Amino acid sequence: MVSPLTIPEIVLRLVLAILMSGVIGFERQYKSRPAGMRTHILVCLGATIVALIQVEIASGAIQAALENPKLTGVIRSDEARLIAQVVSGVGFLGAGTIIVTKRSVTGLTTAASLWAVAGLGIAIGMGFYAIAITSFLAIFFALAIVKRIIHIPTTKKLEVQYIHREETKSFISQYFEERKIDIEDVNFDVKFVEDYRIYTNIYTIDLPRGLTYAEVIEELSTYKNITKLRLVTI
Incomplete structure (x- = not known):
């Protein structure tokens, strides 16, 4: 053989x-x-x-x-x-x-x-x-x-720390609306530092097809009143 x-x-x-x-x-x-x-x-x-x-x-x-x-x-x-x-x-x-x-x-x-x-x-x-x-x-x-x-939507939490509450909240809401980002939940927190306040919002968001979390963080980081951005995986 x-x-x-x-x-x-x-x-x-x-x-x-x-x-x-x-x-x-x-x-x-x-x-x-x-x-x-x-x-x-x-x-x-x-x-x-x-x-x-x-x-x-x-x-x-x-x-x-x-x-x-x-x-x-x-x-x-x-x-x-x-x-x-x-x-x-x-x-x-x-x-x-x-x-x-x-x-x-x-x-x-x-x-x-x-x-x-x-x-x-x-x-x-x-x-x-x-x-x-x-x-x-x-x-x-x-x-x-x-x-x-196949697009499987992933839900994550985006932590946004900022100052000047009204102005910044308006900017974030407008940004999410323009980018068609769905907000499923929001947690609020405020911290007093000397004579001003630092606000922290934790958004549970769902991104549309073609948009990444990296792009969201990069675009939001250009706004002057936002001091910190962090992505928290559920």
């Missing part, structure tokens, strides 16, 4: 791994995520290499069993054993891309993409081209296209 892994076949699978994971990694790096193109390529290549080794081990076991029929009950090859180690091992790598702070958790999507790319590498390494190609398209669709098609 001849091994299914010829040099051209091995090269083909490794090149596919580089190309597919490179595209996914480029999308992550373009968005300045913790793991970029090189990381995704290396994860996918590593998974592909492990899968290739597993295929070769299985092929060798079958060859040995055919050449020595008496050893058929002794020789065993579990094609899922090495692959299982890849799946669990990539979990630790993905955990390293997750950043947890007091107000937010980032890196979850990148961790998931690394895990998915490892699965993609396994499919390529095992020679399951139909699964590999369709999986690549599905992963890229989930990362790059879903967000553009």
Whole structure:
């Protein structure tokens, strides 16, 4: 029995791994995520290499069993054993891309993409081209296209600290109305400092499609009476 892994076949699978994971990694790096193109390529290549080794081990076991029929009950090859180690091992790598702070958790999507790319590498390494190609398209669709098609409104709290109450409140209300920002709730607070007052409003807002919180904060910060802006994730 001849091994299914010829040099051209091995090269083909490794090149596919580089190309597919490179595209996914480029999308992550373009968005300045913790793991970029090189990381995704290396994860996918590593998974592909492990899968290739597993295929070769299985092929060798079958060859040995055919050449020595008496050893058929002794020789065993579990094609899922090495692959299982890849799946669990990539979990630790993905955990390293997750950043947890007091107000937010980032890196979850990148961790998931690394895990998915490892699965993609396994499919390529095992020679399951139909699964590999369709999986690549599905992963890229989930990362790059879903967000553009489906808009999920996110509700967050914007803390605005300011002086000159009437004038500033009027400006903020007008700004929200012009930008079509929905105000779901407002909490008020006032602090006395020497001979003037500092007001703090915490707005629970819902942004329209195409507008980001960074843009809102940048635009509001240009107003002279606003002294502090802070985004609080619910």
